[in-house]
Amino acid sequence: MSRYFTADLAGLDPYTPGEQPQGEIRMKLNTNENPFPPSPRVAQAITREQIDSLRLYEDPDSALLRQAAAKRYGLAPEQIVAGNGSDEILMLAIRAFCGEGKGLAFPNITYGFYKVWAALFGIDAKEIPLAEDFSIRPADYAHLGRTMVIANPNAPSGLVLTPAQIEEILRANPDDVLILDEAYVDFGSESCLPLLDKYDNLLVVHTFSKSRSLAGGRLGFGFGCPALIEDLNRVRYSMNPYNVNLLTQLAGIASLEDEDYFRACVDQVCDIRDKTAAALRQLGFIVTDSRTNFLFVRTDKMPGARLFDRLRQQGIVVRRWNDPLIADWLRISIGTREQMEQLVEIIRGILEE
Ligand code: PMP
Numbered sequence: 520m521s522r523y524f525t526a527d528l529a530g531l532d533p534y535t536p537g538e539q540p541q542g543e544i545r546m547k548l549n550t551n552e553n554p555f556p557p558s559p560r561v562a563q564a565i566t567r568e569q570i571d572s573l574r575l576y577e578d579p580d581s582a583l584l585r586q587a588a589a590k591r592y593g594l595a596p597e598q599i600v601a602g603n604g605s606d607e608i609l610m611l612a613i614r615a616f617c618g619e620g621k622g623l624a625f626p627n628i629t630y631g632f633y634k635v636w637a638a639l640f641g642i643d644a645k646e647i648p649l650a651e652d653f654s655i656r657p658a659d660y661a662h663l664g665r666t667m668v669i670a671n672p673n674a675p676s677g678l679v680l681t682p683a684q685i686e687e688i689l690r691a692n693p694d695d696v697l698i699l700d701e702a703y704v705d706f707g708s709e710s711c712l713p714l715l716d717k718y719d720n721l722l723v724v725h726t727f728s729k730s731r732s733l734a735g736g737r738l739g740f741g742f743g744c745p746a747l748i749e750d751l752n753r754v755r756y757s758m759n760p761y762n763v764n765l766l767t768q769l770a771g772i773a774s775l776e777d778e779d780y781f782r783a784c785v786d787q788v789c790d791i792r793d794k795t796a797a798a799l800r801q802l803g804f805i806v807t808d809s810r811t812n813f814l815f816v817r818t819d820k821m822p823g824a825r826l827f828d829r830l831r832q833q834g835i836v837v838r839r840w841n842d843p844l845i846a847d848w849l850r851i852s853i854g855t856r857e858q859m860e861q862l863v864e865i866i867r868g869i870l871e872e
Pocket residue numbers: 603604605606607630670674700702725726727728734737738739
């Protein structure tokens with residue numbers, strides 16, 4: 520830290536992204552990327568002509584992209600804002616709906632970035648404990664008097680609340696916004712987008728990083744009533760209006776136009792996930808009922824830190840946190856079928872050592 524760094528941020532504990540290993544790695548299963556490439560239409564959309572037009576600024580409102588998303592999700596373009604990954608949408612929302620006199624609430628085990636944004640913006644944060652089985656209890660979110668951010672499915676548990684349970688939270692908090700992070704919703708759970716017709720305090724956030732294989736493109740969306748979206752744009756235009764670059768806008772449209780490819784990839788990931796979960800349970804692992812593209816697992820046979828290290832020595836990178844509540848758990852992103860079959864065999868070997 521230099522001597523010029525502002526004192527009010529001196530205690531900031533930044534988010535630690537999953538490692539992007541540079542050297543030889545056998546399997547990278549630590550950041551929930553998709554094992555399959557983006558739709559072939561993405562490459563077709565990025566022509567020589569489009570590259571030439573990079574000399575111009577792109578449309579700061581991502582109008583064509585939002586039109587394509589509106590068509591796909593059955594919404595109006597005014598209900599949609601596009602962002603530089605869903606991280607940016609979440610950050611804009613936390614900045615827009617929290618501040619003086621309005622704190623933020625979120626589960627004590629969830630996506631680690633919520634806490635960091637609260638600290639960055641000087642927002643009072645309240646962590647709500649999960650139940651022992653890692654589930655979120657909707658009743659714990661009644662009348663908090665705070666903006667809430669909930670990942671559904673939650674991370675890293677992979678567990679899901681039903682739309683009826685989300686509705687319970689929305690109804691109990693008519694004067695507060697619920698930011699619903701549906702980063703993993705495409706992998707077999709039910710989206711709460713239909714609730715937008717009934718609730719003006721719901722902001723649903725999606726990403727193209729997971730189910731649409733565009734993590735490196737950085738694209739996310741916020742969906743809400745036009746007034747909420749206008750609020751996000753007010754903050755966005757005060758920070759970085761050109762937030763979604765031209766190539767990513769084109770990639771997003773191309774992806775939205777290839778629903779068959781999207782479905783096929785998601786179906787495969789879910790099938791590989793379920794087979795891997797079954798194989799790990801056979802090895803004695805406790806595996807949560809993850810509806811995402813990752814598994815959250817633990818075994819009584821070996822501490823989490825040791826299994827993590829042994830996998831790492833074999834060139835396999837997964838994710839683990841030092842938080843005592845989950846220190847023995849590993850989060851394993853779903854790779855290709857061959858990778859996951861190999862992984863199970865390698866784990867079997869490690870446990871037999
Ligand atoms: N929400 C959750 C729950 C996540 O796990 C992630 C991925 N790190 C994100 C949001 C952010 O994803 P992105 O910015 O790539 O859209």
